[in-house]
Amino acid sequence: MSTTAAPVSKPQSFFKSIHIPPIFYFVIGIFVIGMILDQTAGSGDILKNPVILTNVFVRSVALGIVAVGQTFVIIGGSIDLSVAFTISITSVMTSLIMHGDPANVPTAVAAVILIGIVIGLANGLIITKLGVNSFIATLGMALILRGILYAAFANFIGSVPRSFETLGYGTIGPVPISIIVLLLVVVVGWLLLTRTKLGAHLYGVGGNKEVARLSGVRTDRVLIAAHIFCAVTAVLTGLFVVSRLRSGAPWVGTDGLYDLESIATTVIGGTALSGGKGGVWGTLGGVLIFGIIDTVFNQLGVDPFLKNILKGAIIVLAVASYTIRSKQEVA
């Protein structure tokens, strides 16, 4: 089992270690095809109007943040199917606690981050201490959160103050704040994975848990940390989503397909579902592909159902484009 992106400490290899994942060629390819389609079949607005181009990124922010967290757990050989409901809970709790008052912003943010930590901790403990398969553990957690959520809330509730909407709509100069947040999360994720002991241990646990354990890695702690990180990124996505929607509703997470799409973008970005291999830059590439496809489809006015058909096919083909070379049998 070869693990890419092993931590390198020498300064001169710093830049070498940021090798561009092959997924970005795919991003460029999709972009070029999209632009040609837009010029020939569409209005050709995408290249003329920089707002549409920035929108590609803004569209990617919500999915991108949580996908970074998903990348962590998948590298650790785990998975998190509960992120969509964590996002929903964050959105309703945030707008409920804030209730349109700027003074409540710190309380609300602290509260939802705490909720995220509790969810991540619970996921991690169930998986490591109770020995429940991560797929089932987080699926069960998703059902539990869904139950609580729909028992307590039925519709849009509360609202966020104007000042909080800056997160979703504000800009610093020409650059939207949301894009800066996304890049920050990606860079933090990248640094954690490649520059810290935790990151190295996470690759070890994902590659071969038993070997990692025998070499003295506290595998349980590493996995629990990864799950907490993932839940917190879901909370950040929730905060971003609610700042754009101005009010939280119990369906925002599931309607955004954040659980499935965060997994799909992670795998498209080259992180192996079996764990031990991959990184956050690849995931960002996967997220951009989704953003570009969405934007181009919208510009072309593609039927929303047809959009899902194409999206399904593109997910499978994108993953196939590099799994096809593998000689290993997958299941």
Added chain:
Amino acid sequence: MTTTTIPKSSGGANFVGALWREIKRIPPVYPVFLVIFLAVSYLNPTYQTLPGIFSFLRRAAPMAILTIGEMMVLVSGGFDLSIGSIVTLVTIGSSMTLHNDPNLALSSILLMYGIGIVIGLTNGLIVSFLRVPSLIATLGMALLVKGAALYWCGGAPKGYFTDNWRFLGRGFFENVPLVGQFPASLLILIIVAVITFYVFHRANFGKEVLAIGDNVRAAQLSGVKVHRVRILVFLISALCAVTGGILIGGYGGIGTNVGEGLEMQAIAAAVVGGTLLLGGKGSVPDAIFGAFTLEALFSLLNLLGLPKPYRDAVQGLIIIGAVAYVSLRTRGKR
């Protein structure tokens, strides 16, 4: 697996011990189902009568059929997340092809099976030859199939199901000797169960599925045609999903989200029925009773007056609890 020989001791105690060992060998899903079902029938005496039990089984049969198919994929080490969308496609597709004409029922059903075969084969081919992990492959397929279903009907299903089409899902055979009424969907379940039981537990195929789920490389080296087996497993799962879809449509009618979440329910039911995720262990009767247990549990929560959201939460707790129980027990043995 080591079998320890127990020293022979005198008469009675030995018999009790042997009986106890036999009892312990019964998969936990059966006593669990019995307890839940007894609780349900205590709360609602209708379930103590034969028609009541039949009506329960009629409702549970489609889920049991879906679970059988999903179980086979799980045993092979994969996942099939496309079955919920297949159910949606079958109900929408049937309403589109029936044109409210009872004479078209058979051709419509055959067409659905044809579509199911294409979907199952595609899933299997993608996993086998493009080597896309089934979680992603069937997830993409789920998006695609549901999109196709909604595209086909333009967002809202048209027409209604003819009575002869709906019979399979909600009808009863009248004047059956001994029992009187017998639900059609239960007969379908029995037919599916017998076929899959033979295929999975009596024919070589089942052992090959178990082998590739346990260790693909070992299976390959011992001559198992891995690709063929995997494609067939996805094919069986898709065919079960079409069958389940016809029954669900017959029972509940048309809707654009009838299939939503069914793949997760089927996985949960299979796990309750003792199926090991990521492969290597599973059984057709246990999977069926896993589905029955889940359905009985829903009835129980319903009778207890819990609103639907809490049902989800309890379902989540049960899945985690069931798997944790098995995992902690086997961990102790090692």
